[in-house]
Amino acid sequence: MRYTPRTQALRSALAASIALTVIGAAHAAPPAGRLLAAQCAQCHDLDGNGRGFEELAGESASEIYHELVEMKNRTRIESIMDRQARGYTDAQMRALAAYLASLPGGGD
Ligand code: HEC
Structure with missing residues (x-):
């Protein structure tokens, strides 16, 4: 895979959304x-x-x-x-x- 600025941006967005999901789940668990x-x-x-x-x-x-x-x-x-x-x-x-x-x- 070639690393273009676009792939890097997508990777960062993906990493950020995974992090938010993990944080969200920790807060939501009753x-x-x-x-x-x-x-x-x-x-x-x-x-x-x-x-x-x-x-x-x-x-x-x-x-x-x-x-x-x-x-x-x-x-x-x-x-x-x-x-x-x-x-x-x-x-x-x-x-x-x-x-x-x-x-x-x-x-x-
Ligand atoms: C469909 C209605 C219903 C549901 C759902 C229900 N209960 Fe009850 N519960 C009763 C009734 C009616 C009584 C009164 C005693 C009897 O009839 O057995 C009672 C009594 C009790 C008692 C005894 C209280 C006392 O001071 O004598 C406990 C403890 C209890 N329920 C816990 C629970 C728990 C925990 C749940 C959920 C897992 C639950 N109940 C779900 C209807 C229900």
């Missing part, structure tokens, strides 16, 4: 628990404050985690939440619990 908690928002709301369903914000991470484990392990499905909990791995339930516990709220 915490893992927040991404997972988007699935819970339809019933528990984006801020974890329930609005008709159980309020999660303000509960401790260990409380939320243990509730999820309990619901996941039920041999007989008793509620909609038992089905929800089944879809998550242990690491995901910990990430969810840590994120939801970080939200401000009274707990209940």
Whole structure:
């Protein structure tokens, strides 16, 4: 390939756009628990404050985690939440619990 001023300009533009993409991705990445908690928002709301369903914000991470484990392990499905909990791995339930516990709220 011959290096003309045009190829050099294209290379610099490409390098700059790659750098911007990398920087952009680093800034855009939300915490893992927040991404997972988007699935819970339809019933528990984006801020974890329930609005008709159980309020999660303000509960401790260990409380939320243990509730999820309990619901996941039920041999007989008793509620909609038992089905929800089944879809998550242990690491995901910990990430969810840590994120939801970080939200401000009274707990209940
Ligand atoms: C389709 C509605 C729905 C979705 C989606 C949902 N939940 Fe629930 N959740 C409920 C209901 C209803 C309850 C009340 C207890 C029950 O019926 O099992 C509940 C209860 C809970 C409880 C127990 C709260 C307490 O104090 O007893 C936790 C923890 C919980 N949900 C976490 C989550 C998490 C984390 C997600 C997302 C992964 C989620 N829920 C998604 C409906 C939902």
